[in-house]
Amino acid sequence: MEERTLIERRSANVSIFDIRPCIEAHEKDIDKVPFVNTYLPRATDPGLLENDNRGFEEKLDALRFYNLHYNCPTNAGILLLGKNPEYFIPGGYIQFVKFKGKGLEGDILNEKKFTGNLMSLLPRIEAFIDDSVIVERPEPISTLQEKTVKNYPNWAIRELMMNAIMHRDYESNAPIKFYQFDDRIEISNAGGLYGKARPENFPNENDYRNPFIAEAMKVLGYVNRYNRGIARVKRELEENGNLEAVFDYERIGAFSVTVYDALFEIFEIGDTGIETSKDTGIETIDSNNAESIIRFIKENKTITVTLLAKKIGMTKNGVWYHLNKLKKEGRIKHVGPSKGGTWVIIKDLNGNV
DSSP, rough: OOOHHHHHOOOTTOGGGGSOOOOOOOOOGBBHHIIIIIIIIHHHHHHHHHHHHOOHHHHHHTTTTEETTTTTBHHHHHHHHHHHHHHHSSSSSSEEEEESSSTSSEEEEEEEESSSSSSHHHHHHHHIIIIIIOOOEEEESSOOOOOESSOOOHHHHHHHHHHHHHHHHHHOOEEEEEEEEEEEEEEEEEOOOOOTTTTTTTTOOOSSSSSHHHHHHHHTTTOOOOSSSSHHHHHHHHHTOOOOOOOOOOOTEEEEEEEEEETTTEEEETTTEEEETTTOOOOOHHHHHHHHHHHHHOOOTTHHHHHHHHHTOOOHHOOOOOOHHHHTTTTTEEEOOOOTTTEEESTTTTTTO
């Protein structure tokens, strides 16, 4: 894996996996119907398509899904349009598991294997996130009003999953892991940061391990390739009340992201990270930090979480924890939109209104 990482970083390397010929495959292993009826009209100008008299294989080759020299589909062609892509790329599927509790030792409540070509897999995983992962519930905001709150924002989880599909290392036999616990979701895939992307510039710099898969997903409308996805994920999580996503790209050949459930009510922020304390009944809050938050809110009612974290000297996750706790205790509330709203102090820690 270390050698592969070094090879990936060589500027002279032109051996891109997704356009290599899949020697074992043949034209009959490609599903023609979705390519002709769905993909081709989206990828080609209607006027050009109407006058295109080339054969099926030549059209595939023009989009880098077929290699005429070797007379076989490319890896991208198999992944996007293959009738049985897992036969040729064993790790090309998504493994979903829902665990009871907060660790892998918990009972398995649900498991599902998402397989098949990307033309069929992408809409299925998108629908599954909306129907089976996202939970909504009403929450009262006054005597006569209530609002709907979610455990995770749909778009953010969808974007993180699409990134895992687009950027993963398909030469690995390990599937994409989509694990759901009581307090969080973890999405992990083989393949660390690639090309120009480095720990010191992530997520501001981006590069593509599978550029033709990325382009195909853009054509289908699942990604935009503007390098703004992670920034929007952060905004969506903040507006939904989730803690900031935790990205892990330090392990060689692996990438993962953890998103914490906004409806999992009690958090304890410790030296080891974020640990839920719902099972133990621990409901503690650092009074010094809480007092500091209230004091800074009094000084600036539009203060942001980022600025609060800098002023107090703690992480944004820690600030979110204290803000959510203060809101649940009825001491503060936020009025208006997440961006541009104002904080209102209802009562301080001494109970003064």
